[in-house]
Amino acid sequence: MAYQVLARKYRPQRFGDVVGQEHVTRTLLNALEQGRIAHGYIFSGHRGIGKTTIARILAMALNCRTAIGSTSESGSRPTPEPCGFCDSCTEIRAGNAVDVIEIDAATNRGIDEIRELRDAARYRPARDKYKIYILDEAHQITDAAFNALLKTLEEPPDHVVFMMATTQPEDFPQTIRSRCQHFSFHAVKFDDILGQLRSIAGQENIAADDAALALLAEAGDGSMRDALSIMDQAIASAPLVDGKAKLDAEQIRELMGSVPNTVFERLLEAISENQTAGVIEEINTLLNAGNSPAALARQFVRYLRNVLMARIAGEGSELLQVSADERARAARSAVLFSEEDLTRFLQVMLRTFDELNYRQEQRFHLELGLVKLVHLQRLLPVEELLSQIPSSGKPPAGGGALPRTGSSSSTGTASSTRTASPVRSPEPAKPAFSPFETDRNRKADGEGGRPPEPPTVPRALTPLEATARAAETTASKASAPSAVEALEETTAVGVALAEEPAEETETGIIQASSTDLDRIREAVCAALNDKGHNTAAVLLDDGNWSLEGDTIRVEARIKKTMLGLTMNLEAEKIVRNTLRELGVTQKLVVVPGENGAPNANAKPRTAPSGSVQAAALENPLVKQAMDLFGAEVRSVLDLRDKK
Numbered sequence: 001m002a003y004q005v006l007a008r009k010y011r012p013q014r015f016g017d018v019v020g021q022e023h024v025t026r027t028l029l030n031a032l033e034q035g036r037i038a039h040g041y042i043f044s045g046h047r048g049i050g051k052t053t054i055a056r057i058l059a060m061a062l063n064c065r066t067a068i069g070s071t072s073e074s075g076s077r078p079t080p081e082p083c084g085f086c087d088s089c090t091e092i093r094a095g096n097a098v099d100v101i102e103i104d105a106a107t108n109r110g111i112d113e114i115r116e117l118r119d120a121a122r123y124r125p126a127r128d129k130y131k132i133y134i135l136d137e138a139h140q141i142t143d144a145a146f147n148a149l150l151k152t153l154e155e156p157p158d159h160v161v162f163m164m165a166t167t168q169p170e171d172f173p174q175t176i177r178s179r180c181q182h183f184s185f186h187a188v189k190f191d192d193i194l195g196q197l198r199s200i201a202g203q204e205n206i207a208a209d210d211a212a213l214a215l216l217a218e219a220g221d222g223s224m225r226d227a228l229s230i231m232d233q234a235i236a237s238a239p240l241v242d243g244k245a246k247l248d249a250e251q252i253r254e255l256m257g258s259v260p261n262t263v264f265e266r267l268l269e270a271i272s273e274n275q276t277a278g279v280i281e282e283i284n285t286l287l288n289a290g291n292s293p294a295a296l297a298r299q300f301v302r303y304l305r306n307v308l309m310a311r312i313a314g315e316g317s318e319l320l321q322v323s324a325d326e327r328a329r330a331a332r333s334a335v336l337f338s339e340e341d342l343t344r345f346l347q348v349m350l351r352t353f354d355e356l357n358y359r360q361e362q363r364f365h366l367e368l369g370l371v372k373l374v375h376l377q378r379l380l381p382v383e384e385l386l387s388q389i390p391s392s393g394k395p396p397a398g399g400g401a402l403p404r405t406g407s408s409s410s411t412g413t414a415s416s417t418r419t420a421s422p423v424r425s426p427e428p429a430k431p432a433f434s435p436f437e438t439d440r441n442r443k444a445d446g447e448g449g450r451p452p453e454p455p456t457v458p459r460a461l462t463p464l465e466a467t468a469r470a471a472e473t474t475a476s477k478a479s480a481p482s483a484v485e486a487l488e489e490t491t492a493v494g495v496a497l498a499e500e501p502a503e504e505t506e507t508g509i510i511q512a513s514s515t516d517l518d519r520i521r522e523a524v525c526a527a528l529n530d531k532g533h534n535t536a537a538v539l540l541d542d543g544n545w546s547l548e549g550d551t552i553r554v555e556a557r558i559k560k561t562m563l564g565l566t567m568n569l570e571a572e573k574i575v576r577n578t579l580r581e582l583g584v585t586q587k588l589v590v591v592p593g594e595n596g597a598p599n600a601n602a603k604p605r606t607a608p609s610g611s612v613q614a615a616a617l618e619n620p621l622v623k624q625a626m627d628l629f630g631a632e633v634r635s636v637l638d639l640r641d642k643k
């Protein structure tokens with residue numbers, strides 16, 4: 001007999017033999033037993049997981065000439081499974097049954113082919129009960145062709161059944177989907193694939209250890225056919241031992257161009273120890289051995305993903321579709337890092353992998369990506385940084401706010417620094433540093449009268465940097481001023497550097513007579529809120545209002561580029577109309593305060609009872625947040641009426 005690839009040779013012939021799709025086979029068996037046959041089926045899912053196989057078995061079961069439930073000697077069929085022996089079953093298996101028409105929809109996708117099919121469908125089956133059309137890759141059918149099929153699907157002749165297999169069911173027109181029964185296939189589980197490979201190895205008389213089979217199953221990545229294809233290839237290249245082909249893991253790895261995961265375990269160990277040199281040397285060895293950077297990055301991404309899953313869900317989780325050895329390895333790597341670290345690693349490596357696909361100098365990009373991981377590890381979480389700035393002004397022992405640089409043992413990693421800091425300073429129950437307080441202080445400074453040049457926080461200085469600098473200042477001063485004061489100092493320095501004339505953009509020209517700014521502000525913001533421009537309302541409400549000649553100048557805390565988006569034409573119109581209603585003749589100009597000019601006039605407004613703001617303040621969660629973090633409610637958006 002001619003050689004057949006494993007995937008075809010061991011293609012299941014009964015529902016019971018299909019691995020990993022019990023939810024589909026159970027339903028179909030029940031339907032067959034009850035005689036509830038639909039006229040359209042959609043089988044969707046990843047490649048190589050049994051869609052076409054199940055379609056064929058269903059065709060066999062429908063057209064099997066042995067009646068369901070018969071147990072006689074000649075034709076035995078106690079369950080709805082196809083008998084496998086009658087003419088229909090054997091013909092369908094061989095692929096030459098007259099009444100089961102398999103169409104590759106990828107190449108027969110046009111309206112002419114589908115019209116032909118539709119016309120042929122009207123005629124009764126030649127011999128069997130049903131005329132069955134199996135359309136493979138059915139999402140490739142054009143929209144026009146689908147429409148030609150629509151009528152037939154809606155009111156099909158009794159003898160017609162359509163089965164459509166696809167990897168992209170979302171590409172089907174909704175009209176088609178709603179006329180079919182849709183079965184979504186699962187990716188085949190690692191253990192199921194492994195079991196099948198083991199059984200096939202036994203039947204084929206092949207010597208294969210579990211490590212080798214596990215490697216094949218992993219390479220299948222949820223697809224039975226992929227796993228079997230690689231197994232075919234592995235058997236073809238395997239050495240013969242005592243007349244038996246012998247599969248071993250090393251040879252399979254070579255075949256797939258992959259490296260053992262021990263390599264990645266070592267890489268992560270080096271990263272956890274801040275050993276940049278070790279990381280680079282390791283990757284150098286791999287690249288010199290002829291491994292492609294893209295393949296390495298791809299494998300590393302997969303490994304990192306498994307480590308992250310092991311960290312999040314534990315070693316025994318279903319999310320890890322790998323062998324027991326690999327699970328243990330992933331768990332070992334997982335204890336070296338925090339969940340945040342691993343998430344960042346995965347993010348960086350995914351980006352690196354992406355870049356490798358279209359960049360020159362792949363090697364450098366891979367090296368850069370790996371070096372980044374070492375540095376990422378040294379970053380401090382913001383919370384930790386904030387918690388290390390004491391409210392009393394005492395610098396933390398050892399100046400712990402600086403990025404950690406020291407390397408520690410592989411098990412302790414950086415966690416030694418990390419866990420130690422809360423122990424050192426247990427006093428502050430609240431975070432010592434509150435951005436609100438700084439803001440309030442700034443406002444209080446401006447209370448006495450509007451300063452000619454409002455103090456501004458340069459946006460170039462991120463809060464993290466500002467805090468870090470504040471901490472440095474704190475640490476270096478013997479008198480130890482409070483963190484907030486220190487921050488003020490820092491910002492004062494920043495102002496001198498970042499002074500920039502704000503460009504004016506006129507957003508509207510309005511003439512008015514009244515000069516009561518507060519009243520205008522309230523009316524304008526209320527009007528904007530009413531019309532759904534909450535962001536614009538908050539922006540103006542928070543802005544710095546002043547009267548200059550016949551211009552009401554609002555310095556909004558927003559960048560110029562963003563101003564146009566918030567104060568769009570509609571918002572401007574609302575403002576203009578409101579001013580007209582108030583009888584205001586001045587024109588209102590909104591100026592972007594690039595450096596975030598604070599609102600010197602703003603007073604803490606108390607919320608009127610019954611308002612949305614008051615309701616928000618009464619919310620227990622909000623109260624708790626205010627207690628815990630010293631938070632305050634600045635603005636409340638009412639989204640209840642929004643659709």
Ligand SMILES: [Zn+2]
Pocket residue numbers: 063064065066082083084085086087088089090
């Ligand atoms: Zn049969």
